Amino acid sequence: MLKVKDIDVFYGDVQVIWGVSFHVKKKEIVSLIGANGAGKSTILKTISGLLRPASGEVLFEGRPIHTIKPFKLIEMGIVHVPEARRLFVEMTVEENLDMGSLKAEAKKRREQTKEMVFELFPRLKERRRQIAGTLSGGEQQMLAIGRGLMSLPRLMMFDEPSLGLAPILVKEIFNVIKRIRDEGTTVLIVEQNVKQTLSIADRAYVLENGRIVMEGTGEEMLRNEHVKTAYLGV
Amino acid sequence: MDAVQVEVLLQTLIAGILLGGLYALIGIGMTLIMGVMKIINLAHGELMMVAMYLAYWLFVLFNIDPYLSVFIAAPLMFFFGMAIQKYLINPVLKVESILPENQVILTVGIGMVLANLATILFTSDYRSVPVEYASDAWYLSDFWRDSPVELSLSVPWSISFLFAVVITVALWFFLTRTDTGKSIRATAQDMDAAVLMGVNVERMRLITFGLGAALVGAAGCLFIPIYYLYPALGGRFTLIAFVITILGGLGSTVGAIIGGLILGIFESLTATYVGMGWAPVGRFAIFIAALIFLPGGVASILRRQRLGK
Ligand SMILES: Nc1ncnc2c1ncn2[C@@H]1O[C@H](COP(=O)(O)OP(=O)(O)OP(=O)(O)O)[C@@H](O)[C@H]1O
Numbered sequence A: 001m002l003k004v005k006d007i008d009v010f011y012g013d014v015q016v017i018w019g020v021s022f023h024v025k026k027k028e029i030v031s032l033i034g035a036n037g038a039g040k041s042t043i044l045k046t047i048s049g050l051l052r053p054a055s056g057e058v059l060f061e062g063r064p065i066h067t068i069k070p071f072k073l074i075e076m077g078i079v080h081v082p083e084a085r086r087l088f089v090e091m092t093v094e095e096n097l098d099m100g101s102l103k104a105e106a107k108k109r110r111e112q113t114k115e116m117v118f119e120l121f122p123r124l125k126e127r128r129r130q131i132a133g134t135l136s137g138g139e140q141q142m143l144a145i146g147r148g149l150m151s152l153p154r155l156m157m158f159d160e161p162s163l164g165l166a167p168i169l170v171k172e173i174f175n176v177i178k179r180i181r182d183e184g185t186t187v188l189i190v191e192q193n194v195k196q197t198l199s200i201a202d203r204a205y206v207l208e209n210g211r212i213v214m215e216g217t218g219e220e221m222l223r224n225e226h227v228k229t230a231y232l233g234v
Numbered sequence B: 001m002d003a004v005q006v007e008v009l010l011q012t013l014i015a016g017i018l019l020g021g022l023y024a025l026i027g028i029g030m031t032l033i034m035g036v037m038k039i040i041n042l043a044h045g046e047l048m049m050v051a052m053y054l055a056y057w058l059f060v061l062f063n064i065d066p067y068l069s070v071f072i073a074a075p076l077m078f079f080f081g082m083a084i085q086k087y088l089i090n091p092v093l094k095v096e097s098i099l100p101e102n103q104v105i106l107t108v109g110i111g112m113v114l115a116n117l118a119t120i121l122f123t124s125d126y127r128s129v130p131v132e133y134a135s136d137a138w139y140l141s142d143f144w145r146d147s148p149v150e151l152s153l154s155v156p157w158s159i160s161f162l163f164a165v166v167i168t169v170a171l172w173f174f175l176t177r178t179d180t181g182k183s184i185r186a187t188a189q190d191m192d193a194a195v196l197m198g199v200n201v202e203r204m205r206l207i208t209f210g211l212g213a214a215l216v217g218a219a220g221c222l223f224i225p226i227y228y229l230y231p232a233l234g235g236r237f238t239l240i241a242f243v244i245t246i247l248g249g250l251g252s253t254v255g256a257i258i259g260g261l262i263l264g265i266f267e268s269l270t271a272t273y274v275g276m277g278w279a280p281v282g283r284f285a286i287f288i289a290a291l292i293f294l295p296g297g298v299a300s301i302l303r304r305q306r307l308g309k
């Protein structure tokens, strides 16, 4: 479904991604793991068009997407739930959800999808008229996911959705992500919470210093010695 | 206070509120542009001047009432604003080596060109539009015979104020109830996140600059029946819009409304109690005071209240 082919990405003159290739198949949960600064967010931003690869290609369902205008990606069915949530903090919960469903197809089903999101996160329903900036961290993450779901995505990319959440909430978020996949959406997830991510991931790639150094199924990774020592702290 | 003093005070406050409503309209346009593009549009007053000449000539040549001209000048200014954004500001935005400050300087240049063009075309004469109702007024005693104080309400000032209120309310509906309006606000709050949600940010910039120009253009038409017109008036109103934007808090529409009213009332008070010519000094004083005592503007107080901090 998604194919990243040999991309190099720079910030100005500084190269941070070196020849990275990977792919995500339909209805998979694929995870990119790596330490701080490994380049995980950079890769997601490149897929969603906020950054351009200096070389290489990004293909979605066979079509190159690294050349089209970034705001058009959502129309193709790709949505990126960014690091640190990036909500519209001065808008209400409901307005944030509206912003997720701008494209014609999603707009037509806005109220329906909203009900679905509220069912997934009842807390958002209670707070629908609250200003997003006043939500708790957990609620903000729910809203960021809900906003992404509003676009009826076929591929959903999460950048550290568990960041800064209490263990019980982390579990809830991971359950939701699993449920999203079970309902037919493909998932690409970037995480530092390696253990939990690997346990829900079908496949995973390990990113170190902007290069992919390892790949395998979630289970293989959990058993791998290098992953164990470097990321699981065993 | 005796009755006369009360009368003077009330009359001054009324005048201040009426003026403040128009100021708010000017300030909202600038603050919208500020929010979305992160630049101060220092050609704002000159855009108003252009709309005023439009309204003036529509009256002189076709006898079209300035209030009717709002519906002609505002749409024209909308397209004029979009053209400025597209052909002058956007190309500069794309050159990476150019700092945002240079875009601000560009707007100063645009303002100067407009002011000079107006001088060449129309001379620097002061003009005014002789509408029939220019000096009509309503008196409180006509409605309430035994009123202890006598107050008057100028007809054109009141109509202009009402227009400003209606336009502001319409704008509020646009910004909060339509997807385009929400997208404009989203772009101002977090541009990258807006892009990720599928907002065409470049289009929002165009619409916002157009909208800012249309709003200040409408304000220009509303000033025509109550004010005079000359090519250099733009600079003065740019300054007013700037003070309102700072007073209200950069990018905040509600802040701009409150800032406009504060400035209108303050100027009116200075004019009555200090002297006609002192209004600009009052304006400057309030500007400095806002910078020192309220750096985030009215918006910072609103935000603190809303976020419960
Ligand atoms: N805007 C930027 N300008 C310059 N360098 C940047 C920028 N953003 C990120 N970098 C650098 O690129 C590298 C990769 O950053 P990236 O944000 O992709 O890491 P990450 O894997 O997402 O890390 P984290 O887990 O901390 O979020 C880092 O060395 C970082 O310093």
Ligand SMILES: [Mg+2]
Pocket (backbone or CB within 6 Å): A040, A041, A042, A083, A159
């Ligand atoms: Mg990151």
